[in-house]
Amino acid sequence: MSTLSARAWTLAVALSVLPAVLPADQSLQVAPLSREGRVLVSFRLDNAFNEDIRTAIHSGLTISFIYDVELKRGSSLWFDRTIASEKVTAAVRYDNLARRYQVTRTQDGRIERVDATEREEDARRLLTEFDKLPLFTSEGLEPNAEYYVRVRARTSPRNASFVWPWERHDVSATAKFTFIK
Amino acid sequence: MATTLRDARRPTLPARPAPRPPVRERRPFRDNPRLILIGLVLLLAALAGMVWLADQSRELNPDFLSEVVLYALSAADLTMVIALVFVLARNIVKLAVERRRGLPFSRFRAKLVLAMLGLTIVPSVLVLLVGGELIRSSMEQWFSDPVDVVLRSATEIAGDYYQEREKIVRDHVLRIARALPAEAVDTGDLEAVRALIGPEVTQRGVGLVEVYRIPAAGAAPGPLVAVESPSLPRGHVRASADRLAAKVAAGDDRPVHEQLAEGGELVRAGALVRDPATNRTVGVVIASDHLADNLAQHSRRIKEAFENYNQLRVLKRPLEGVYLSLFLMMTLMILVSATWMGLYLAKRITRPVQMLAAGAREIGAGRLDHRIEPETRDEFGSLVEAFNTMAGELAASQRKLDRSRLDLERKNQQLDERRRYIETVLERIATGVVSVGADGCIETINAAAVRLLGVEAGVIGAPLDAAFGREDLRPLGALVQRVHAGRAEPAAQEIALTREGRELHLAAAATPLQGEDGAPAGAVLVFDDVTPLIRTQRVAAWRDVARRLAHEIKNPLTPIQLCAERMRRHFGSAPPASRALVDECTTTIVGEVESLKALVDEFAQFARMPAPRAVPSDLDGVIRDTLALYKGLFGQIRLEHRPAEGLPPVRIDVEQIRRVVINLVDNAVEALGAAAAPLRPGGDPPSIVVATGHDPGHGVARITIADNGPGIPPADRDKLFMPYYSTKRRGSGLGLAIVRRIIAEHGGNIEVADNVPAGTVFTIELPV
Numbered sequence: 001m002s003t004l005s006a007r008a009w010t011l012a013v014a015l016s017v018l019p020a021v022l023p024a025d026q027s028l029q030v031a032p033l034s035r036e037g038r039v040l041v042s043f044r045l046d047n048a049f050n051e052d053i054r055t056a057i058h059s060g061l062t063i064s065f066i067y068d069v070e071l072k073r074g075s076s077l078w079f080d081r082t083i084a085s086e087k088v089t090a091a092v093r094y095d096n097l098a099r100r101y102q103v104t105r106t107q108d109g110r111i112e113r114v115d116a117t118e119r120e121e122d123a124r125r126l127l128t129e130f131d132k133l134p135l136f137t138s139e140g141l142e143p144n145a146e147y148y149v150r151v152r153a154r155t156s157p158r159n160a161s162f163v164w165p166w167e168r169h170d171v172s173a174t175a176k177f178t179f180i181k
Numbered sequence: 182m183a184t185t186l187r188d189a190r191r192p193t194l195p196a197r198p199a200p201r202p203p204v205r206e207r208r209p210f211r212d213n214p215r216l217i218l219i220g221l222v223l224l225l226a227a228l229a230g231m232v233w234l235a236d237q238s239r240e241l242n243p244d245f246l247s248e249v250v251l252y253a254l255s256a257a258d259l260t261m262v263i264a265l266v267f268v269l270a271r272n273i274v275k276l277a278v279e280r281r282r283g284l285p286f287s288r289f290r291a292k293l294v295l296a297m298l299g300l301t302i303v304p305s306v307l308v309l310l311v312g313g314e315l316i317r318s319s320m321e322q323w324f325s326d327p328v329d330v331v332l333r334s335a336t337e338i339a340g341d342y343y344q345e346r347e348k349i350v351r352d353h354v355l356r357i358a359r360a361l362p363a364e365a366v367d368t369g370d371l372e373a374v375r376a377l378i379g380p381e382v383t384q385r386g387v388g389l390v391e392v393y394r395i396p397a398a399g400a401a402p403g404p405l406v407a408v409e410s411p412s413l414p415r416g417h418v419r420a421s422a423d424r425l426a427a428k429v430a431a432g433d434d435r436p437v438h439e440q441l442a443e444g445g446e447l448v449r450a451g452a453l454v455r456d457p458a459t460n461r462t463v464g465v466v467i468a469s470d471h472l473a474d475n476l477a478q479h480s481r482r483i484k485e486a487f488e489n490y491n492q493l494r495v496l497k498r499p500l501e502g503v504y505l506s507l508f509l510m511m512t513l514m515i516l517v518s519a520t521w522m523g524l525y526l527a528k529r530i531t532r533p534v535q536m537l538a539a540g541a542r543e544i545g546a547g548r549l550d551h552r553i554e555p556e557t558r559d560e561f562g563s564l565v566e567a568f569n570t571m572a573g574e575l576a577a578s579q580r581k582l583d584r585s586r587l588d589l590e591r592k593n594q595q596l597d598e599r600r601r602y603i604e605t606v607l608e609r610i611a612t613g614v615v616s617v618g619a620d621g622c623i624e625t626i627n628a629a630a631v632r633l634l635g636v637e638a639g640v641i642g643a644p645l646d647a648a649f650g651r652e653d654l655r656p657l658g659a660l661v662q663r664v665h666a667g668r669a670e671p672a673a674q675e676i677a678l679t680r681e682g683r684e685l686h687l688a689a690a691a692t693p694l695q696g697e698d699g700a701p702a703g704a705v706l707v708f709d710d711v712t713p714l715i716r717t718q719r720v721a722a723w724r725d726v727a728r729r730l731a732h733e734i735k736n737p738l739t740p741i742q743l744c745a746e747r748m749r750r751h752f753g754s755a756p757p758a759s760r761a762l763v764d765e766c767t768t769t770i771v772g773e774v775e776s777l778k779a780l781v782d783e784f785a786q787f788a789r790m791p792a793p794r795a796v797p798s799d800l801d802g803v804i805r806d807t808l809a810l811y812k813g814l815f816g817q818i819r820l821e822h823r824p825a826e827g828l829p830p831v832r833i834d835v836e837q838i839r840r841v842v843i844n845l846v847d848n849a850v851e852a853l854g855a856a857a858a859p860l861r862p863g864g865d866p867p868s869i870v871v872a873t874g875h876d877p878g879h880g881v882a883r884i885t886i887a888d889n890g891p892g893i894p895p896a897d898r899d900k901l902f903m904p905y906y907s908t909k910r911r912g913s914g915l916g917l918a919i920v921r922r923i924i925a926e927h928g929g930n931i932e933v934a935d936n937v938p939a940g941t942v943f944t945i946e947l948p949v
Binding site for chain 2: 052055056058059060061096097098099100116118156157158
């Protein structure tokens with residue numbers, strides 16, 4: 001019984017420190033660009049396609065990479081003001097018979113594109129790299145003012161902890177830009 | 182003696198408030214069986230829900246499982262932990278407060294809760310740990326290397342097969358696309374196209390070949406001709422081939438799989454048909470190969486098994502979390518339930534006892550109308566009912582006692598008033614009353630008895646012999662002794678006592694007292710001062726004698742006087758010697774007759790003294806006027822008048838009182854030696870002091886006439902006021918008798934006593 005109890009305690013401690021799906025060394029690169037009345041946002045999630053993600057994708061589960069993108073303006077006296085926000089999702093489902101990845105990109109629930117590829121690298125790129133997404137309009141932005149875009153990435157389903165499931169392992173990054181009209 | 186007692190105000194019981202009906206308070210949850218039942222049902226429903234959730238957890242959407250279920254369970258666990266901590270902390274604080282206040286049963290409740298918690302927390306935590314380990318090990322056993330290898334290999338095989346079939350179909354469609362004449366496709370020459378693709382179906386085993394024509398660059402491909410093998414199952418849809426043709430035309434030539442309604446599936450692949458000369462795309466060829474139903478199903482099952490297996494592995498952590506959360510929730514429910522049950526049992530046990538203790542304190546404090554609301558119908562409820570019954574009976578007994586006490590107080594009050602009334606009567610009456618107890622000791626003696634007998638009031642409690650041991654009281658003592666000893670019946674006797682030189686006549690009656698059982702309880706002696714009555718009787722007798730004497734003596738005096746005067750006239754012419762003799766004799770006879778007449782007149786006056794006509798008068802004025810008559814008559818004697826201050830008018834017959842004063846002053850002057858009064862032995866001048874006084878307490882005005890003469894021997898004092906008693910040679914002996922009679926007629930009293938240091942003092946008391 002003592003051995004069993006010790007193992008149980010070990011289990012409890014281990015459960016409390018298990019990492020989330022996203023590895024700790026991942027990083028997010030964000031690059032906003034204002035052009036032709038739109039704010040184009042490019043971002044890339046590095047080191048996200050680790051073995052756990054790969055196993056989860058190859059299990060046939062639909063794995064979603066969810067990116068919360070916010071256009072914000074800094075404030076020295078109060079909380080930063082959120083001007084606009086978008087949720088960009090890239091979901092992948094792998095067919096183990098056809099050995100093909102089907103990646104669906106949505107933006108605020110709208111399907112933007114569906115891609116199928118047999119190459120994992122293509123799937124990774126489709127899931128983690130977004131180039132010049134016209135997410136926000138620049139109308140209403142103050143010329144020559146400084147704004148920033150914050151992107152927060154997470155995966156679903158969560159590999160949440162039993163002891164404290166609210167612990168977030170999201171990855172976020174910000175990038176400033178000056179709106180020049 | 183008729184006694185009328187004023188009705189004593191009847192005491193009444195203080196208004197006792199009616200017994201307060203127990204206030205029915207809202208029953209708390211712990212005492213409400215319906216709520217408890219609902220709680221148990223909800224608890225069981227929660228447990229059933231948890232069991233169902235645990236059973237369905239593997240089937241749940243992974244997002245729902247990890248985003249909702251696990252969060253909800255963790256939130257529920259956290260809530261229950263907080264609830265448990267709150268309940269425990271609250272009870273610890275309450276225990277500390279109750280112990281500080283010294284409230285009863287706090288330790289018992291704490292012990293019971295701790296016992297229940299201790300009985301459950303150890304096995305619950307052990308079960309939680311062991312169960313968690315079992316869950317973890319069970320989930321570990323879901324995954325094993327052989328199963329993993331088998332499933333992975335099978336999936337690889339199925340995938341390779343699919344890939345192979347796709348490759349075959351792709352090879353077919355590429356060969357057909359190269360073989361098809363672009364012109365025939367472009368011009369829609371169906372015969373030429375069918376002639377080419379027919380052998381592919383019949384000879385090369387391709388299940389279905391469909392050719393689409395693209396009339397112009399960028400246009401959508403349209404179906405041109407299709408050749409189908411007779412062995413191909415029906416159910417494939419044209420739309421699937423149309424979509425694939427469009428995809429291929431758009432550049433996506435990946436094969437697709439189409440499920441057939443009759444079983445199996447089609448592996449479709451497409452290729453573009455180009456014009457070699459212009460390299461223009463003129464059409465699309467779709468070749469389809471049929472996968473048998475069982476083969477397709479097996480492949481799909483292999484894939485599903487593999488994916489389920491791997492999804493479990495991927496979702497192992499959330500699933501573990503769900504199971505452990507459910508297990509933790511059940512453990513917490515047990516702990517919370519045990520804690521609550523401990524509190525509930527403690528309340529159930531201690532609350533009635535606390536209520537009984539509080540009720541006993543209320544009853545002990547005299548609040549007999551206190552009742553306890555029975556909250557249960559079990560043994561505690563019966564105990565509470567018995568307590569309430571006891572309290573009711575106590576209240577009824579207390580009310581009876583109160584009524585009895587009030588009745589007793591009322592009777593005691595009446596007896597006390599009657600006793601005080603009797604004591605007052607005894608104190609105020611002139612009759613002397615002495616009671617002797619069974620032990621022969623004086624029990625009561627009233628003021629009249631003290632005054633008449635001349636004993637101290639402190640004689641109460643003294644033996645009869647000692648109290649009546651004085652020589653003059655012995656006859657009374659003997660009378661009481663006879664009755665007290667039971668040797669005589671109630672007896673009345675007139676007894677003459679000599680007290681302070683005066684004769685006192687008492688009419689005494691002694692009566693034996695008997696208790697309720699007839700036993701001797703002592704005796705009571707009642708006596709009245711009948712001295713004035715006897716004096717009155719004597720005076721009346723003397724008046725009668727005087728009247729007869731006056732009548733018998735006065736009649737012959739006039740003839741004697743006339744005869745004597747006749748003899749003197751007859752012998753007026755006789756010789757001088759004879760005439761002198763006759764004159765001397767007749768003068769003597771006439772003089773004596775005159776004396777006798779005066780004496781008889783006094784007798785007659787004594788006998789016929791009129792009733793006084795009393796009017797309110799200034800007593801000191803009367804005395805002053807009377808004493809004025811003596812001014813200058815007796816130069817050696819100092820006559821002094823000391824009037825009282827504030828003496829009210831006294832109802833007197835002025836002439837009679839003046840006579841009294843003259844009589845007494847004359848007696849005093851004579852006692853002092855009249856005009857030739859010598860100095861007194863101490864060198865003091867002879868003096869007479871007439872003073873007045875007022876005694877509001879007794880309602881009398883007092884006149885004292887004191888001299889410093891030789892005084893009156895005690896033996897003569899009582900005889901002073903008797904008629905015909907005189908210490909003077911020529912006194913008639915009626916002066917003081919008349920004085921006493923006048924005073925008596927005024928309702929007063931006269932006494933004589935020694936004047937200190939020398940002489941005599943007469944004291945007259947007249948009612949004011």
